[in-house]
Amino acid sequence: MMPAQRIVHLLRTRPKGETVEVKGWVRTRRDSREFSFIEVNDGSCLANIQVLAGPLLDNFHSEIKQVSTGCSVHVTGRLVPSPAKGQEVEIHADTIRVVGWAGPDYPLQKKKHSFEFLRTITHLRPRTNSLGAVARLRSALSFAVHRFFQERGFVQIHTPIITTSDCEGAGEMFTVTAFDLDKPARNEQGRIDYQQDFFGRQAGLTVSGQLEAEVYAMALGNVYTFGPTFRAENSNTSRHLAEFWMIEPEMAFCDLDGDIRVAESLLKELVRTAREECEEDLALFSRFIDKNLPEKLAAVSDREFQRISYTDAVEELHRSKKTFSFPVEWGVDLQSEHERFLTEEIFKGPVVVTDYPKEIKPFYMRANDDGRTVAAMDILFPSIGEIVGGSQREERHDLLRQRLHAMAMKEEDYSWYLDLRRYGTVPHAGFGVGFERIVRFITGMANIREVIPFPRTPGSADF
Numbered sequence: 001m002m003p004a005q006r007i008v009h010l011l012r013t014r015p016k017g018e019t020v021e022v023k024g025w026v027r028t029r030r031d032s033r034e035f036s037f038i039e040v041n042d043g044s045c046l047a048n049i050q051v052l053a054g055p056l057l058d059n060f061h062s063e064i065k066q067v068s069t070g071c072s073v074h075v076t077g078r079l080v081p082s083p084a085k086g087q088e089v090e091i092h093a094d095t096i097r098v099v100g101w102a103g104p105d106y107p108l109q110k111k112k113h114s115f116e117f118l119r120t121i122t123h124l125r126p127r128t129n130s131l132g133a134v135a136r137l138r139s140a141l142s143f144a145v146h147r148f149f150q151e152r153g154f155v156q157i158h159t160p161i162i163t164t165s166d167c168e169g170a171g172e173m174f175t176v177t178a179f180d181l182d183k184p185a186r187n188e189q190g191r192i193d194y195q196q197d198f199f200g201r202q203a204g205l206t207v208s209g210q211l212e213a214e215v216y217a218m219a220l221g222n223v224y225t226f227g228p229t230f231r232a233e234n235s236n237t238s239r240h241l242a243e244f245w246m247i248e249p250e251m252a253f254c255d256l257d258g259d260i261r262v263a264e265s266l267l268k269e270l271v272r273t274a275r276e277e278c279e280e281d282l283a284l285f286s287r288f289i290d291k292n293l294p295e296k297l298a299a300v301s302d303r304e305f306q307r308i309s310y311t312d313a314v315e316e317l318h319r320s321k322k323t324f325s326f327p328v329e330w331g332v333d334l335q336s337e338h339e340r341f342l343t344e345e346i347f348k349g350p351v352v353v354t355d356y357p358k359e360i361k362p363f364y365m366r367a368n369d370d371g372r373t374v375a376a377m378d379i380l381f382p383s384i385g386e387i388v389g390g391s392q393r394e395e396r397h398d399l400l401r402q403r404l405h406a407m408a409m410k411e412e413d414y415s416w417y418l419d420l421r422r423y424g425t426v427p428h429a430g431f432g433v434g435f436e437r438i439v440r441f442i443t444g445m446a447n448i449r450e451v452i453p454f455p456r457t458p459g460s461a462d463f
């Protein structure tokens with residue numbers, strides 16, 4: 001079987017009555033006295049192509065008149081200019097074969113469905129305009145991530161999904177075990193004995209590929225990893241997933257300022273890609289999802305990101321006199337409401353917050369000379385809050401060791417990580433972008449569950 005022509009190309013063709021072939025799914029059928037007009041979509045673009053079917057087709061009465069939303073069809077016919085408004089071309093069908101029927105119980109009838117409802121039919125929702133557009137945009141952005149780094153000479157590293165180090169130290173790792181959970185091996189104290197488990201020690205799904213990326217940065221210079229990441233974090237919010245994709249570059253001979261600059265270029269490049277390569281899909285989001293989307297995207301592309309230290313940010317939040325549900329004071333982590341106030345109300349655009357208190361950040365961040373903060377940076381975006389988290393890494397062996405001890409982490413678990421500081425250590429830095437957060441921002445979607453094909457969240461891993 002030959003793959004058919006794609007509708008996206010046919011719609012851009014100047015038609016000369018040539019014979020074409022289309023395979024796709026019926027969005028609607030309506031009848032005039034003589035003809036049937038069938039809108040077919042093949043997923044190659046948002047727009048449908050109109051197929052005109054007439055009584056000369058041998059299955060016109062027996063089949064075509066029964067075709068309904070959701071059926072799959074194989075059409076051959078002539079591509080001609082369309083007299084109808086809003087489309088340049090249409091197909092006058094010579095044959096229409098119904099490949100698969102869909103009955104009247106097909107859940108996606110032509111009406112607006114809520115995104116909550118669509119989540120209950122995750123297996124069918126990519127056939128809607130909005131979820132189809134998200135899928136195309138997501139794919140274009142994923143490709144743009146690789147292009148961005150490859151063009152700059154970064155080497156992609158496939159970091160492991162199963163790991164034994166909890167990079168962020170937040171205790172949010174899902175355990176990976178081969179034990180029979182009804183009778184796991186136990187030690188003398190009655191605790192689960194992971195020494196007898198598959199890996200001989202407790203293992204889990206990675207919360208970040210950073211530590212392994214650092215290993216490769218210390219050999220190859222500039223590297224990146226882009227893969228699935230898992231967090232057993234009980235946050236049922238519009239910006240948290242238990243399984244999400246993270247983009248993590250790691251750069252040798254790089255400080256915090258260089259780190260921020262790469263992150264800013266990457267985010268701008270992703271917005272540019274969406275605006276230039278996904279125009280039709282973006283127009284749908286601006287029309288139906290968020291009317292202010294064009295301005296929000298322009299605020300990322302056209303302006304330099306502003307910067308503020310954590311200490312000054314806390315000061316600004318105090319000065320605003322706004323009452324937050326979590327009061328803010330120096331030393332506490334910024335909550336989503338604080339982040340959003342900073343980026344939406346104070347800076348009215350992306351803002352980079354730097355130099356957080358060391359107590360609220362992971363062990364690997366580089367200590368600043370003030371003794372109380374670390375060379376950390378978070379990039380905050382309107383509507384989303386944190387979209388990037390990064391830092392310069394502690395490259396000084398003794399300071400890193402002290403930090404591990406202060407955080408009651410086992411030195412022997414991180415001996416390989418300390419070795420990087422014993423043998424040819426260099427200043428280095430990196431960051432992580434939550435891929436779904438940037439896709440959510442660019443599409444204007446209100447909930448992160450709409451921008452990943454199969455969302456995994458607390459209490460939900462269907463499909």
Ligand code: 4AD
Pocket residue numbers: 167168207208209210231233239240241242244246248249386387388389390391430431432433434435436437
């Ligand atoms: O700030 P985080 O936890 O940083 C790290 O994991 C570092 N190791 C990254 C690095 O320096 N290489 O996570 C980075 C980003 C966040 O800014 C956020 O965009 C996203 O990952 N993120 C999530 N996205 C969706 N659901 C979640 N549960 C997320 N947790 C973090």
Ligand code: MG
Pocket residue numbers: 378386388389
């Ligand atoms: Mg973070």
